[in-house]
Amino acid sequence: MRGRRWSLVRRALSLVAALGIWQALTSYDVTLWLRFEQFPTVTDVARAFGDRLGGDAYWQDLTDSLTRIVTGFALAAVLGITAGTAIARSRLVSDLLGPVLEVVRPVPAIALVPVAILLFPSNEQGIVFITCTAAFFPVMVSTRHAVRALTPVWEEAVLTMGGGRWRILGSVVLPGALPGILGGLSVGIGVSWICVISAEMISGEYGVGYRTWQDYTVVDYPGVFVGMVTIGLLGWITSTAVELLGRRLTRWLPRTEGSRPPSPVRHRTRPVPPVAAPVPLAKERVHP
Numbered sequence: 001m002r003g004r005r006w007s008l009v010r011r012a013l014s015l016v017a018a019l020g021i022w023q024a025l026t027s028y029d030v031t032l033w034l035r036f037e038q039f040p041t042v043t044d045v046a047r048a049f050g051d052r053l054g055g056d057a058y059w060q061d062l063t064d065s066l067t068r069i070v071t072g073f074a075l076a077a078v079l080g081i082t083a084g085t086a087i088a089r090s091r092l093v094s095d096l097l098g099p100v101l102e103v104v105r106p107v108p109a110i111a112l113v114p115v116a117i118l119l120f121p122s123n124e125q126g127i128v129f130i131t132c133t134a135a136f137f138p139v140m141v142s143t144r145h146a147v148r149a150l151t152p153v154w155e156e157a158v159l160t161m162g163g164g165r166w167r168i169l170g171s172v173v174l175p176g177a178l179p180g181i182l183g184g185l186s187v188g189i190g191v192s193w194i195c196v197i198s199a200e201m202i203s204g205e206y207g208v209g210y211r212t213w214q215d216y217t218v219v220d221y222p223g224v225f226v227g228m229v230t231i232g233l234l235g236w237i238t239s240t241a242v243e244l245l246g247r248r249l250t251r252w253l254p255r256t257e258g259s260r261p262p263s264p265v266r267h268r269t270r271p272v273p274p275v276a277a278p279v280p281l282a283k284e285r286v287h288p
Contacts, residue, residue: 019042022039022041022042023041023042023043025039026039026040026041026042027041038221039221040221040222040225044222045222045225045226045229047222048220048222048223048225048226049226049229052223052226057211058211060206061206061207061208061210061211062208062230062234064206064207065196065197065200065207065208065209065234066234068124068127068128068131068196068200068207069131069189069192069193069196069234069238071128071131071132072127072128072129072130072131072132072134072135072192072196073131073132073135073188073189073192073238075128075132076131076132076133076134076135076136076139076188076192077135077139077185077188079132079136079140080135080136080137080138080139080140080143080184080188081139081140081143081181083097083101083136083140083143084139084140084141084142084143084144084146084147084181084184085143085144085147085169085173085174085177087101087140087144088143088144088145088147088148089147089169089173101137101140105137105141109130109131109133109134109191109195110130110134110194110195110198110199110202112129112130112133113126113130113199113202113203116129116130116199116203117203123203123204123205126199126203127196127199127200127203127204127207130195130196130199131192131195131196131199133195134188134191134192134194134195134196135188135189135191135192136188138184138185138187138188138191139181139184139185139188140184141184142180142181142183142184142185142187143177143180143181143184145180146176146177146178146179146180146181147173147176147177147180149177149180150172150173150176150177154172154176155168155172155173158171158172178249178250179250182242182246182249182250185242185246186239186242186243186246189235189238189239189242190235190239193231193234193235193238196209197209197212197231200213201213208227208230208231208234209227209231211223211227212224212227212228212231215227
């Protein structure tokens with residue numbers, strides 16, 4: 001418990017130190033190789049942040065971005081887990097679907113903005129499509145590898161006990177691949193935020209990314225940093241939510257991160273009584 005408390009203190013101090021360095025560099029207009037004279041100070045950003053919190057536009061942008069990220073990420077999670085499991089379990093699906101996905105996977109999701117504009121009747125649907133595509137491939141690839149890495153002994157045990165295909169899927173495949181699937185979800189939520197903000201900057205009408213780009217075009221640098229801080233906080237909250245959900249779903253796994261090694265067991269030994277010195281035997285008297 002004490003170690004966890006000190007860990008939280010160290011994290012808070014590191015954040016305070018970073019803000020202090022930022023304030024010092026921008027207050028004194030330090031110009032080394034990097035130029036900080038045009039950067040807003042921490043106090044300027046905090047003042048702009050307070051002004052934004054008091055308006056309705058900020059909360060509208062926040063709601064729109066969260067709606068887009070939740071919708072796209074939920075679709076990507078369902079489709080990615082389904083496709084990854086099907087490709088890993090079926091040779092037919094792997095032959096038909098695998099090559100298409102491998103060709104599309106290297107294409108950055110943000111490069112699909114023109115495709116989304118041509119396909120969907122509204123920008124809202126296009127942004128959700130880009131967000132879903134960004135998270136789909138990390139989830140699909142991690143699920144595929146996790147399912148293929150399962151040992152066949154577990155499946156054979158279920159078959160021996162009379163279980164069918166769906167029983168194997170529900171009691172062996174998905175629980176066994178769950179740690180790998182959660183890793184893909186953690187990566188996917190981060191990539192989703194990158195793409196949804198980029199899509200809002202390019203073709204959005206509302207949202208945190210759209211508002212941040214508008215602040216840049218009117219040279220409102222404190223507003224730009226307010227958008228950056230908001231994006232960072234939203235990404236941290238959603239990633240933490242995914243991690244907490246994963247820990248709850250995998251409570252049966254051993255925890256090694258942040259845990260202290262077990263103290264060695266000390267057995268109480270009873271004192272050994274001193275061994276009495278052997279009594280010398282009397283020499284037999286030899287009679288002549």
